[in-house]
Amino acid sequence: MNAAPRSIEPALDVHVRAKRFGERVILDDVRVHLAPGELACLVGASGCGKSTLLRIAAGLDGAFEGSVRVDGVRHDAPSRAVAVVFQEPRLFPWCSVADNIAFEAGGAAPGDAAVASLLAEVGLPGYEDALPRQLSGGQAQRVALARALAGRPRVLLLDEPFSAVDAFTRMKLQDLLAGLVRRKGIAALLVTHDIDEAAYLGDRVLVLDADPGRLRETIALPLARPRDREDAALAAARARVFHGLRAAQAV
């Protein structure tokens, strides 16, 4: 798949003309497209429709006006091409780590090489037989990431995936995600409330207005990778994201 010639189509193209809950308009003419290998962060006030946009992109919510395209093909229902990582790991507690990762394929064969390499990629080699209850929050989220990658998705959607872990673990997971997205050429859309995270991870930061949710501003952050958390350019990027959020009255 990676060797296939890249089309000029964006990997993900979400266009929500309108999304309503009853009378209320949640999203109003929001368009997001991502190139392969691009990581965009979606920020905005609570309740501005970030998670709704993510659910629409995942194919979990079909009740909206507009369209979702993945590699130029209409995407109306969940598919292998789009994977999601949630705020909670959402692992099946009765399945071993290996069976969770290979859940879609019907479970892991003993000594499954694909599972082993995914675990190595997320930094948990040898954890095949562990049960979810034996994992820390950060480890569980690594497994969730491995499970999302198991179907070789084109698009990875992440809904505040690192908000429930401690600061040090969060930094490690951010580096892991940035590396994976780059190595695999996946397009990733990350919803976050964390200004540092948006500035550190995003190739672009999309600022969403609330009530109704509209795309207010797109902040391009063409900083080199891997990024340095102490870099002055990153501090400037952080300030731009902060201003964007203040303009959106999120802070």
Next chain:
Amino acid sequence: MTADPTILLELGSAPPLDAASVAAAPAERRERGPRASPRAHAALLAWLLPAAVLAGAEAAGRLGWVASNLLPTPSDVARALLDLGGHTVLAHVVASTARVAAGYAMGAALALAIGSLVGLSSTARALLDPSFQALRAIPSLAWVPLLLLWLGIGEAPKLAMIAIGAFFPVYMGVVAGIRGVDRKLVEVARLMRLRPLALVRRVLLPAALPSVMTGLRNGLSLAWMFMVAGELIAASSGLGYLLTDGRETSRADLVLAAIVLLAVLGKLSDGAMARLERRLLSWRDVVDDGAVR
């Protein structure tokens, strides 16, 4: 005084920490060793109350504090069982156990099927659940006359009685378990495009299993209760018959012997269910026995 060289060798070559097993057991996997002694301690404590009661009853009877025809001493009860003969006692126990096993199997199987249907389909729920809730409210003994009228005085009314007793706790457990499955896990299954049957088999049933197991355990203890209710009427074998016989012949020792046998059988069968539950649900991240001390 030279030390045995083989012992020295064994002491010197303590098994090294195996990297693979450490990696495979990342988090605090609970060890069996240190838990064994508190467990034995708990088992010892569990015998304290029955032993004290038995000793007290024996003493009270021997010292003449209570009338022995009302409260026979434990040794009298034991003698009553011996007088009946091991063969007869065993026959009663087997008769009752077989009824419980057959009635429970029918009731629980039916409850698993109907409970799954009601849990999975909101139409089935709207159609069936209100009626089953009403049926559930009927006291067990209210069924007896009806079952006797319908099914006569053979085995059938007793089995039906036990099946009714086992049905409702299992039904409730299955319905509550399936309806209580975490929506977030179901969403993950949706993202993986699981077909309805696979969703039931791979997500809903495992997730509902803790509640189902609770229902199965409660159902089993109710099955024993309903068995006695069934045998109190028109039986010629079983522990319920022994109870009736003891009452009619004013033999408190027989009644007590039957009660003790019921307690032992109930405890044994529930213990087996509890072991099964622990094995099936070992994945749960819960405060189970021994974890809190």
